Amino acid sequence: MKSKKANSNNNNLMLFIVESPTKSKTISNILNSFNYKASVVATLGHIKDLPVNNLGVNIKDGFKPIFLFLPYKKKIVNNILNKIEDKMSIVIATDPDREGEAIAFHIANEIKNYIKLKNLKDIHISRAFINEITYNGIKKGLENLGDINVSMVISQFARRVSDRLIGYKISPVLWQAFKLKGLSAGRVQTATLKLIVDKEKEILSFKPRTFYTFKVVVDINNKKVEFNLMNKEKEIFKVFENEKEKLDFIELKLRELISKEVVFEVLNEDRYIKPLPPLKTSTLQQEAAKLGFSASKTMSIAQRLFEGIKIKDKHFGLITYHRTDSVRVSKEGIELAKSILGDIKIHRFSDKSMFDAHEAIRITYNLDLNLLRNYLNQEEFKIYLLIYNRFLAAFDYEAKYYYQVIKSNNLIDDLYLFYESGKIYFNGFLRFLPDYINNFPIFNKDYIDLKDGVYNFKIIDFKVLKQKESYPSRYSISSIIKKMEETGIGRPSTYANTINTLLKRNYIQIKKNTIYPTEFGIKVCDFLISKYKELLDIDFTAFLESKLDDIEKSNKDIANKLYLNLLTEIYNILLSEKKGFLLKKNN
DNA sequence: CAGTGAGCGAGCTTCCGCTTGACTT
Numbered sequence: 383m384k385s386k387k388a389n390s391n392n393n394n395l396m397l398f399i400v401e402s403p404t405k406s407k408t409i410s411n412i413l414n415s416f417n418y419k420a421s422v423v424a425t426l427g428h429i430k431d432l433p434v435n436n437l438g439v440n441i442k443d444g445f446k447p448i449f450l451f452l453p454y455k456k457k458i459v460n461n462i463l464n465k466i467e468d469k470m471s472i473v474i475a476t477d478p479d480r481e482g483e484a485i486a487f488h489i490a491n492e493i494k495n496y497i498k499l500k501n502l503k504d505i506h507i508s509r510a511f512i513n514e515i516t517y518n519g520i521k522k523g524l525e526n527l528g529d530i531n532v533s534m535v536i537s538q539f540a541r542r543v544s545d546r547l548i549g550y551k552i553s554p555v556l557w558q559a560f561k562l563k564g565l566s567a568g569r570v571q572t573a574t575l576k577l578i579v580d581k582e583k584e585i586l587s588f589k590p591r592t593f594y595t596f597k598v599v600v601d602i603n604n605k606k607v608e609f610n611l612m613n614k615e616k617e618i619f620k621v622f623e624n625e626k627e628k629l630d631f632i633e634l635k636l637r638e639l640i641s642k643e644v645v646f647e648v649l650n651e652d653r654y655i656k657p658l659p660p661l662k663t664s665t666l667q668q669e670a671a672k673l674g675f676s677a678s679k680t681m682s683i684a685q686r687l688f689e690g691i692k693i694k695d696k697h698f699g700l701i702t703y704h705r706t707d708s709v710r711v712s713k714e715g716i717e718l719a720k721s722i723l724g725d726i727k728i729h730r731f732s733d734k735s736m737f738d739a740h741e742a743i744r745i746t747y748n749l750d751l752n753l754l755r756n757y758l759n760q761e762e763f764k765i766y767l768l769i770y771n772r773f774l775a776a777f778d779y780e781a782k783y784y785y786q787v788i789k790s791n792n793l794i795d796d797l798y799l800f801y802e803s804g805k806i807y808f809n810g811f812l813r814f815l816p817d818y819i820n821n822f823p824i825f826n827k828d829y830i831d832l833k834d835g836v837y838n839f840k841i842i843d844f845k846v847l848k849q850k851e852s853y854p855s856r857y858s859i860s861s862i863i864k865k866m867e868e869t870g871i872g873r874p875s876t877y878a879n880t881i882n883t884l885l886k887r888n889y890i891q892i893k894k895n896t897i898y899p900t901e902f903g904i905k906v907c908d909f910l911i912s913k914y915k916e917l918l919d920i921d922f923t924a925f926l927e928s929k930l931d932d933i934e935k936s937n938k939d940i941a942n943k944l945y946l947n948l949l950t951e952i953y954n955i956l957l958s959e960k961k962g963f964l965l966k967k968n969n
Numbered sequence: 970c971a972g973t974g975a976g977c978g979a980g981c982t983t984c985c986g987c988t989t990g991a992c993t994t
Contacts, residue, residue, distance in 0.1 A: 401988060402987095402988065402989085424989090427987035431986090435983095452987095452988095454990090454991095480986095481986060485988095542984090542985075545984050545986085546985080547984085549984025549985075551983095551984095553982075553983035553984075554982080556983085557982065563982045564981095564983080566982085566983050567983080568985070569985075570985065689989095705987085872986090873985080873987090875985095876987095879985085879986090880985090
């Protein structure tokens with residue numbers, strides 16, 4: 383990309399356009415310190431979209447989308463346009479991602495039309511990529527101004543039109559088939575529903591088997607220690623109900639070993655636990671769900687924290703932007719962590735967050751928690767604490783522990799006795815996340831003081847435990863969001879919406895934080911998958927993303943061709959004869 | 970003459986992803 387200079391005009395007049403209005407004050411201060419006479423304005427997200435009440439895609443004209451102003455956006459755009467003057471640099475700094483590029487495209491078009499209409503002179507429009515709202519972040523953005531990336535815009539159109547075709551062509555098939563209005567299907571909601579329905583079917587068809595495991599009690603320095611009988615891979619050895627001979631054999635062998643000395647090897651190691659990364663939208667929703675917050679509740683609380691509060695006439699935005707899929711922390715954030723913790727450690731959490739739109743969700747000021755408690759309600763404070771703890775933990779030191787494993791020699795047919803335990807001797811980040819340790823069962827075991835080496839211990843007794851395989855567990859709000867994120871279904875701004883839609887349609891129910899599909903939901907899901915598996919199953923999103931990637935990476939002409947190919951392919955699936963009975967009506 | 974019903978046409982639901990208010994409960 384060719385780099386341009388923003389201040390080519392003498393008077394340094396600048397109009398700086400972003401998506402979120404809460405950023406504008408900070409940006410404005412920074413731009414003024416660069417000697418720009420800048421006004422910073424926000425689009426509040428997308429300004430244009432396909433119409434709600436019809437398809438809005440001209441299929442015969444190469445799937446050309448018809449974009450209209452979203453409600454209230456005409457006014458917002460007019461307010462932006464009214465600020466344009468002669469000799470102005472207009473910098474479009476919407477988020478550096480696919481959706482942001484499309485927003486930039488739409489606003490740029492409005493600006494160009496306005497300039498022509500009003501016959502304005504000497505106006506220069508450019509696109510900036512701002513990854514963080516700091517002095518350096520803005521400076522870097524202004525030093526590398528470019529043009530709108532048309533291929534990326536085309537890829538956003540492809541995403542939008544795919545979703546529209548799938549949603550608006552398949553939903554009516556449901557109205558007809560189930561004789562019920564308001565039913566819906568879509569790339570994201572139906573795939574999510576299928577995850578939930580699949581789990582239910584797995585549970586229904588699950589036949590838990592009974593099995594036996596073995597605990598062996600060993601005398602170590604007059605202490606009775608319970609060992610597990612395990613295979614070489616350190617998996618608990620199980621004998622299933624129908625293997626009676628095997629059970630008898632193991633029992634016999636173990637009985638013979640009572641009162642006998644057996645050779646054990648003790649191994650001690652110094653190990654550590656790495657902190658968790660700071661929160662992003664998905665993990666915030668997951669952690670809050672464990673405290674009983676629905677995903678949409680969490681988001682509305684986070685919105686309030688983001689907008690902030692007044693403390694003694696001074697305004698404090700309490701957290702960074704809460705819709706993000708990055709765990710990157712800006713320099714500013716690292717400085718903040720340093721100022722609170724004194725000594726910090728930078729951990730490496732993820733590679734893919736080089737050019738993300740927003741950083742991790744973190745606190746923004748070093749405010750006294752007790753003071754803050756007076757300004758926030760209980761719910762707000764709980765969410766704030768989650769964000770606070772995960773942020774500081776991420777810059778704290780690893781927790782350190784003594785790890786010990788005691789392992790017997792080959793006891794019976796390649797089976798061994800294992801005893802693993804651990805003892806924390808340096809808390810590190812666990813001071814912020816004390817519950818995290820519950821994920822490690824070894825800390826619930828007594829830690830025995832033994833040096834490395836070979837020992838003889840006497841076997842005292844053994845127990846045979848009869849157990850049943852446990853049923854797979856249904857999704858919770860927390861785990862369904864995790865699964866959606868892992869499979870790439872949906873985006874941070876939509877996890878909560880998707881779950882709400884499934885609830886509204888009566889496809890799912892949530893009881894005590896457990897998600898159940900309704901009978902109706904199962905029927906709808908089965909019906910949809912039997913007809914439109916290619917478009918509505920879980921892996922379609924990954925397919926779509928790879929196609930969108932191709933579009934993004936191509937030049938404009940190829941991108942247009944790929945756009946047409948992709949949508950034709952999708953449309954042909956929708957049209958295929960046995961499914962298309964309703965489709966011929968429109969278009 | 971009153972009630973019934975065939976036939977026709979108009980109007981309606983729906984997707985995913987960006988952003989906040991402006992609403993109601």
